[in-house]
Amino acid sequence: MSHKTVRAGALDIAYLERGPADGWPCIMGHGFPYDVHTYARSAEILVGAGARVIVPYLRGYGPTRFVEAGTPRSGEQAALGADLLALMDALGIARAVVGGYDWGGRAACIVSALWPGRVIALVSGNSYNIQNIPRSWEPRVPAEEAALWYQYYFHSERGRRGLERDRRAVAWQLWQMWSPTWAFDEPTFAQSAAAFDNPDFVDVVIHSYRHRFGLVPGDPAYANIETRLVAQPPITVPAVTIDGDSDGVDPGTAHHAHHFTGPHEHRVWQGAGHNLPQERPEDWAAAVLDARAMAERAGWTFHSD
Template identity: 55%
Template structure:
């Protein structure tokens, strides 16, 4: 495990592959961790990539540097963390690949700082930037029921449930979001260690409340959030991978997202995979990263 101070955090990260390899950031989501990329990073390292795999804020050994820093999980914070990590590691330009929270960070950095990004692989949702000003517009009842956990987290009952029953709750989410993934108890427990981070609950709860505009964000990210409210286009080459069996972000949620991209963009469905794409189908995820790398040589 490696550590580096970046922005508001002391970031814990795995570094897989030769240091001279193609810089590739692999970004996990909620409620997962760096083990989502154990197989992907091995494949990519064999193809000449240097894989940096950070624990996001509130997960695993990553820690806030100051007790005064708001435990914010808002999208602007995730993007700030990612660009700060690139700067701290002296990586001027990288491939960004992620899903869920990690995919959101990748999309935002690509939209706001395209000079830092060679290409993007976005898992689960193609254009993964929240439209917070429109967050209270109702979706179809079929979609609303997929997001029950987000509504649960708006209440203090939900906060207590995540704190007291986190393993049972997270196992349920894994099962619902990836119904065809037969993960082992060892696989689950390996990742559950990351949820013992002392700031996990507060960071998660803030994330799900902020995206509905129900709590204030960290003032440090107001400028970023203001730009994100305009839904900026992504100009760098992007491949979206959408799991056919995704129980929280099914492929239909990415219909029409091509309008948010002005460069190369393609969305592909992955059969037999759900929400945790890199761990469920590491070959498909790694192949997408390699393809983006090949498309952006030079």
Template identity: 60%
Template sequence: MDMKRIRAGQLEIAYLEAGAASGPPVVLLHGFPYDVHAMTEAGRMLAASGHRVLIPWLRGYGPTRFLDDATPRSGEQAALGADLLAFLEALDLPPAVLAGYDWGGRAACIVAALRPERVRGLVSGGSGYNIQNIAAASAPATPEAEHRWWYQYYFHGERGRAGLTRNRRDLCRLLWKLWSPDWDFDDATFARTAAAFDNPDFVEVVLHSYRHRYALVAGDPAHAAIEQRLAAQPPITVPAIVLQGGSDGVDPPEGRDGDRRQFQGPWSYEVLPGIGHNIPQEAPAAFARAVAELARR
């Protein structure tokens, strides 16, 4: 895969590209705490079957950089959605299949909901409808869920800032183990991705993300209009496939997708047994198959 860069919105986005330039475009989007290596195997499969594959590093990861030192290092959902839309527009892509999980899945859901004319289909890993309801974020969840989300509360304080700054690799490796208990990844696999956490904006973007979603900090004013639209929890009307890991340690399946009502177009849901949170890297063939199915529609 070739690494390229393009100026898009607030960023110079670094991304991997593979496949035929004339093929149907698919954009694969990683989450926290992962990077483009979560998508490379699925991306190779898709490129080999004729797709144009684009895999960007999100803001705060790897070689992606902010264009202006004065831009807030926001990790809010609206910023992720704005980055993805700017990326699609900068490349002048026709309607693309967007596929992601965690932060990347959130960006994909946002663009699918707000700009469906840019989206051919959506593959959403994990909880499906991945747009935050910030107004309801203060309501307590079950004790089991609160326990799984300990890292989010850790990031709310300055102890968490110091811990993420000092121990980012050990902390992120711990999350990999907790979230994908059946995935036997090796040191080299983790090290390839962990280099992306050395981005100078990683800590600030991560902290802002986990504080903003609980309304603890203000967002970037540049994205306020998008956040206002997301507060209405807009439906997703494009064709969608939801994949959930049966062994996901942070977002376990409930036997069905409780967010089905938010999908108003063609929709399917599948639980992948033995797969954890990092679906595309743990089950690249299943992930690629879902993307290809939507690209054919």
């Protein structure tokens, strides 16, 4: 699939665009370690429903590049949210349906929480995807800690070297563990794994998993956003949140409901793992359309921030 590129903040963001230029805007973000191909099928369905679908390669993935060599290769949550907002500004999109899972869902949640006037509705895999960094060192139950082995691995230089040595092998292992019921094949994986060849991939990934535990400083350019996120701001926009009951990394997020103070529906998909849009594209597209319809029924009015 051919991509377009736009200068947006600190990045030249590469993105896929499907549908008419005057379609209702829908921006979907991929996670780690995945890429834009996760939305190939769901984008087709949404275009058929009149959407203009935009799927960016996140910082550190695919053809997306930093504009300046000296910019910190940050993977912190505030940077992801700022990137999404900058993309919307660069494309002249005032408001959009936004969504995603994992890193991409985090960006969508941040924009929804901090700039609700820019969001029509939200679809979020794993619900409230904003990190609570001040509480990151509180231990979880052992089964959940075991599922986060890769994060602790990346805290060490051994983990950095392991990712540098064979990023594809690390990603393959995570795909298998996180989506145990998804029968993906080697060509499907290879299609997405090409995005990991980005020269900034390792630096961005390592920074992301260290920053969320307060082990490394963030990029000062995003300090104000990180400060606002410490308060764990509520999400007021209409939202559909989703878990897969076979997700190998997240045990379920129904308990996040109190973070959503606007119209909200939580769904649990039977037999689905972590890569929700690619495992269940028809259901993902339906969730996007339902979230948009929810906003219309609620008479959602947009306010200035």
